[in-house]
Amino acid sequence: MASCAARRRSDLTDLDLTAPLPDGELRPRRIGVLGGTFDPVHIGHLRGALEVAEALLLDELRMMPSARPPHRDTPQVSAQDRLAMVECAVAGVPPLVVDARELQRDKPSYTIDTLELMRAEMAAETQVFLLLGWDAFCGLPTWHRWEELLQHCHILVLQRPDADSEPPDALRNLLAARSVSDPLALKGPSGQIAFVWQTPLAVSATQIRQLLASGKSVRFLVPDAVLAYIDAHGLYRASN
Ligand SMILES: Nc1ncnc2c1ncn2[C@@H]1O[C@H](COP(=O)(O)OP(=O)(O)OP(=O)(O)O)[C@@H](O)[C@H]1O
Numbered sequence: 523m524a525s526c527a528a529r530r531r532s533d534l535t536d537l538d539l540t541a542p543l544p545d546g547e548l549r550p551r552r553i554g555v556l557g558g559t560f561d562p563v564h565i566g567h568l569r570g571a572l573e574v575a576e577a578l579l580l581d582e583l584r585m586m587p588s589a590r591p592p593h594r595d596t597p598q599v600s601a602q603d604r605l606a607m608v609e610c611a612v613a614g615v616p617p618l619v620v621d622a623r624e625l626q627r628d629k630p631s632y633t634i635d636t637l638e639l640m641r642a643e644m645a646a647e648t649q650v651f652l653l654l655g656w657d658a659f660c661g662l663p664t665w666h667r668w669e670e671l672l673q674h675c676h677i678l679v680l681q682r683p684d685a686d687s688e689p690p691d692a693l694r695n696l697l698a699a700r701s702v703s704d705p706l707a708l709k710g711p712s713g714q715i716a717f718v719w720q721t722p723l724a725v726s727a728t729q730i731r732q733l734l735a736s737g738k739s740v741r742f743l744v745p746d747a748v749l750a751y752i753d754a755h756g757l758y759r760a761s762n
């Protein structure tokens with residue numbers, strides 16, 4: 523099956539230090555990052571990413587599959603298949619693009635390493651927004667060098683209707699010190715946290731894997747191009 527023609531980071535340049543506003547004024551570039559296992563990518567990821575990109579006027583929203591996700595079991599399908607599905611999902615949907623850099627590192631996909639590498643490629647004033655679903659945000663204090671993350675990015679927290687966890691105390695303190703109520707008011711390249719609204723979609727990759735394993739349809743839970751890839755490669759069916 524032909525692969526999907528999504529824009530990848532290697533097709534793009536970080537040399538533009540600024541981006542024009544509608545009135546022609548220049549402003550720092552605004553880059554979003556949604557990392558995930560994407561096993562497989564689904565409408566919860568995609569709709570959230572697109573809505574946040576539009577609401578926050580992002581120049582680019584990078585979908586970044588993890589090679590070896592920390593803190594969870596080995597994904598059910600290969601990194602190459604997970605990347606290919608993300609490419610199918612975002613092909614022709616600017617400003618969503620694919621960033622495959624974590625697949626090129628033969629070590630756990632720690633977000634702090636990724637942000638440091640990204641920052642080294644960017645103008646200092648570029649604004650970076652790390653998107654995290656509520657469940658991922660609640661796990662933040664267990665992440666590698668988590669207290670350094672806000673030196674490199676702002677954090678945007680996506681509500682997740684299927685997640686009911688309470689934030690740990692360390693995050694309550696962080697929220698008290700760093701959160702702002704209006705995501706459009708996030709200032710500077712990094713350092714603050716905001717909650718963003720997106721259409722609530724209680725869909726998970728776990729649910730999709732379970733449906734496929736039991737022979738049921740996942741139509742409308744993933745883009746048709748992703749479904750075509752799953753079918754063409756026989757992914758997630760009971761025999762896998
Ligand atoms: N339905 C959703 N709404 C909002 N955020 C989501 C949704 N699904 C996933 N996310 C967020 O997207 C990021 C990547 O998620 P991930 O790839 O682990 O998907 P998942 O559906 O949570 O997978 P799994 O069910 O295998 O744990 C995380 O920050 C997660 O919180």
Ligand SMILES: O=C(O)c1ccc[n+]([C@@H]2O[C@H](COP(=O)([O-])O)[C@@H](O)[C@H]2O)c1
Pocket residue numbers: 556557558559560586588591592593594631632633634658664665666
């Ligand atoms: O850096 C860490 O220690 C860390 C720990 C857990 C998760 N992450 C990242 O968080 C993102 C969502 O992870 P997951 O497991 O919910 O798909 C993904 O980009 C992971 O690499 C990062």
